[in-house]
Amino acid sequence: MNPIAFVYLATVLFGIGAAAVLLRRNAIIAFMGVELMLNAANLALVAFSRIHGEIDGQVMAFFVMVVAAAEVVVGLAIIIALFRARQTISLDEPAELKG
Amino acid sequence: MLDLTWLLIAVPLASSLVLILLGKRADAWGHWMGLAASTAAFVVGAGAFLQMLGLDAESREHAVHLFTWISGGELTVDAGLLVDPLSITFVLLVTFVGTLIHLYSVGYMEHDPRRRIFFAYLNLFVAAMLLLVLADSYLLLFVGWEGVGLASYLLIGFWNHKPEYATAANKAFVVNRVGDVGLIVAMGLMFAAFGSLSFETVFAHVGDVSTGQLTAIGLALLVAATGKSAQFPLQSWLGDAMAGPTPVSALIHAATMVTAGVYLIVRSAAIFDLTETARLVVAAVGAITLLMGAIIGMAKDDIKKALAASTMSQIGYMMLAAGLGPIGYAFAIFHLLTHGFFKAGMFLGAGSVMHGMNDQVDMRRFGALRTAMVVTWVTFGLGWLAILGVPPFSGFWSKDKIIESAFVGEGWQPWVFGLAALIGAGLTAYYMSRLFFMTFHGKARWTDDAHPHESPWTMTVPMIVLSVGSGLLGWFLATGDRFTTWLEPVTGHAEHHEPVLAVPVIMALTLVLVAIGAGLAWFQYGRAEVPTTAPAPSLGTMVARNDFYQDSVNRAVFQRPGTHATRTLVYADAALVDGAVNGTGSGLLKLGEFLRRFQSGQVRSYAALILIAVAGLIAAVVLGVL
Structure with missing residues (x-):
């Protein structure tokens, strides 16, 4: 199977993830979009690793997984804090930083 | 005593500060302290003078090093005093006349609630004036120069609750600043040329510098002198300066401060000796001012303003003499000295008249005061005879010498300057006699509320002392060329030159003109009725009464x-x-x-x-x- 197909798949997944982040108001869904984008990037890294026959891409994928795990912890905590403060997890609701 | 001359400045300055800082607590005795400080300065000055008299003519120049003022790298500026015959002459004039005027002020300002401050300012003036004349460099002289300007401003505006008096003070201050720029420029030029501002260095190296540079320095110094001495074209402030209390007019605006310009020129004799152009301009300024002041004086009805115009004119004489070079320097200072006495005396007389006449200054409202104020009449009369140049009174000895010197030279100059001085003498006789007759003779034209009376002893004593000076000082100093010999170490020896007219002819002409001027004044203002309101003026009178439209021109x-x-x-x-x-x-x-x-x-x-x-x-x- 041609590894380049995985790159195309990664692109599609990344696009879906980005669309989820940009288009959905629900923080949980947007968050899932972020996860999807990270994993799309992981898939691309592994695919490139395979194409070039080097291990670097796969090592990088592990790093991304660790960072993603940490990010999930922090991100969910923020969402809970947001919910406690506002009884909503809509991303459009908090706009205090408007200049 | 010569090394103690710093006390001359320190004592009045300390007294001034104490009077200002102590505030109301010093109200009761402040004026006596001011008088004491001035007297102390006179005693130190007299002591230094006596010690100097005991020395040879060559060793009479005494430098007193005070402290290192500015020390930076290659440039070190020392503050020091130069005690020589010229500065000691000024010290004696300033402290002696100053002390008398302090005494006079005790009486004159008796009813003023701010008398203590007045004495603080007077002391400040004395200190600054002594610093000006004793300084051994142009830089230190400048400090005194600004100090007297400040004191003059404070005292002209002493009654600054009247807006026009405050304006007069501002005017004097601003016009004086114009002159000060001249002194600053002169100092800049000197520093560029000599690298130093001390008299010693500058005068020692005048020969190494081009004549053009010296002329520029001389003209800049002249600008400074015209500002301080109310000479053309910066004369407009002096008339308004009469807003100050009369003792101030006598001390600052007649006897001492306004003559600082003459001092500056004579002190810079070494520079002016080498630049004929600058000297010519000085003489021209003097000649113009002496005629201008005399003409203005003829038209003024305000007694103080007429005296102010006369001061301008007399300083014009001194400037003219200073501009004549070595033959004139000594006579300029001589006339300055006698003028200091007789003009201060007359101002004090005018103050005494005002004191007795509810501060009236319009001479058309005086008349016949000789009976009501005998002492004032006699003392003023002596001053009047002195300024007219009637022998043997003081003015004769000094002014006649200036007129003679003005006739010395070649070409057109002796004729122009000589005739200006000669005509000036006639005009002086006219306006001073007019003033004298209008005030003391003729019929009484007093306002209804005026009850003229003689002033208290604190005021009459200074007037009497000054009138003795007006009477005898000139004769005493002229006998045996005492004064010119005394000043010789500073002004240099002047060869005797014959004037273009014979001396007896000049003397006779002067006396004739004086007699005509005085006689004319007697017929117009002594014998004839003087209207209490000024008649419609002729064109000439109008111009003179408005100070030649100097203010409008400015x-x-x-x-x-x-x-x-x-x-x-x-x-x-x-x-x-x-x-x-x-x-x-x-x-x-x-x-x-x-x-x-x-x-x-x-x-x-x-x-x-x-x-x-x-x-x-x-x-x-x-x-x-x-």
């Missing part, structure tokens, strides 16, 4: 263009400089307003921006733009 030539230039500059400043600065600010503000729109607070739009930006960057990398 306003048209300097003030208005100055105001316009300032306004234009202010406009240019607002439009260009401020415009550029404000434009930068408001441009950045607009940029900020624009960028602010991207700061929406919407998380998803941030995410979109990031995405677009990253996509753009990647596209740029792929397309090879970056």
Whole structure:
């Protein structure tokens, strides 16, 4: 199977993830979009690793997984804090930083 | 005693500070302390003088090093005093006349609630004036020069609750600043030429410098002198300065401060000796001012303003003498000295008259005061005879010498300057006699509320002492050339020159003109009835009464263009400089307003921006733009 197909798949997944982040108001869904984008990037890294026959891409994928795990912890905590403060997890609701 | 001359400055200065700082607590005795400080200065000055008399003529120059003023790298400026016959002459004049006027002020200012402050300012003046004449460098002289300017300003505006008096003080201050610029320029030129401002260095190296430079320095010094001494074209402030209390007019605006310009020229004799052009201009300024002042004096009805015009005119004589070079320096100082006595005496007399006449200054409201104020009449009369130049009174000895010296020389100059001095003597006789007769003779034209009476002893004693000086000082100093010999170490020895007219002829002409002037005044103002309101003036009188329209000229030539230039500059400043600065600010503000729109607070739009930006960057990398 041609590894380049995985790159195309990664692109599609990344696009879906980005669309989820940009288009959905629900923080949980947007968050899932972020996860999807990270994993799309992981898939691309592994695919490139395979194409070039080097291990670097796969090592990088592990790093991304660790960072993603940490990010999930922090991100969910923020969402809970947001919910406690506002009884909503809509991303459009908090706009205090408007200049 | 010569080394103690610093006390001359320190004592009045300390007294002045104490009087200001102690405030109301010193009200009861402050004036006596001011008098004591001035007297102490006189005693020190007299002691130094006596010690100097005991020395040879060559060793009479005594330098007193005070302290190192500025010490920086290769430049060291010392503050020191130069005690020589010229400065000691001034010290004696300032402290002696000053002390008398302090005493006079005790009586004159008796009913003024701010008498203590008045004495503080008088002491300040004495200290500054002594610093001016004792300084051993132009820089230190400048400190005194500004100090007397400050004291003059404070004292002219002493009754500054009247707006026009405050304006007069401001006018004097501003006009004096114009002159001060001349002194600063002169110092700059000297520093460039000699690298030092001390008299010793400058005078020792005058020969090494080009005549052009010396002329420039001389003219700048002359500008300074015209400002301080109320000479043409900076004379306009002196008449208004009469707003100050009369003792101030006597001390500062007749006897001492206004003569500082003459001192400056004579002190800089070494410079002026080598530049004939500058000397000629000095003499011309003196000649113009002496005629101008005399003509103004003929038309004034205000007794103090007439005396002020006379002061201007007499200082014109001194300037003329100083401009004549070595033959004139000593006579300039001689006339300065006698003038200091008789003019101060007459001002004090005028003050005494005002004191008795409810501060009336209009001479048309005086008349017949000789019976009501005998002491004032006699003392004023002696001053009058002195300024007229009637032998053997003081003015005769000094003014006659100036007129004779003005006739010395070649070409057109002796005739022009000599005739100016001669005519000036006639005019002087006319206006001073007019003043004298209008005030003390004729019929009484007093206002109803006037009850003229003689002044208290504190005022009459100084007048009597000064009138003795007016009577005898000239004769005493002229006998055996005492004064010119005394000043010789400073002014240099002057060869005797024969004037273009024979001396007896000049003397006779002078006396005839004086007699005509005085006689004319007697017929017009002594014997004839003087109207209490001034009759419609002729064109000439009008011009003289308005000080030759000096104020209008100044306003048209300097003030208005100055105001316009300032306004234009202010406009240019607002439009260009401020415009550029404000434009930068408001441009950045607009940029900020624009960028602010991207700061929406919407998380998803941030995410979109990031995405677009990253996509753009990647596209740029792929397309090879970056």
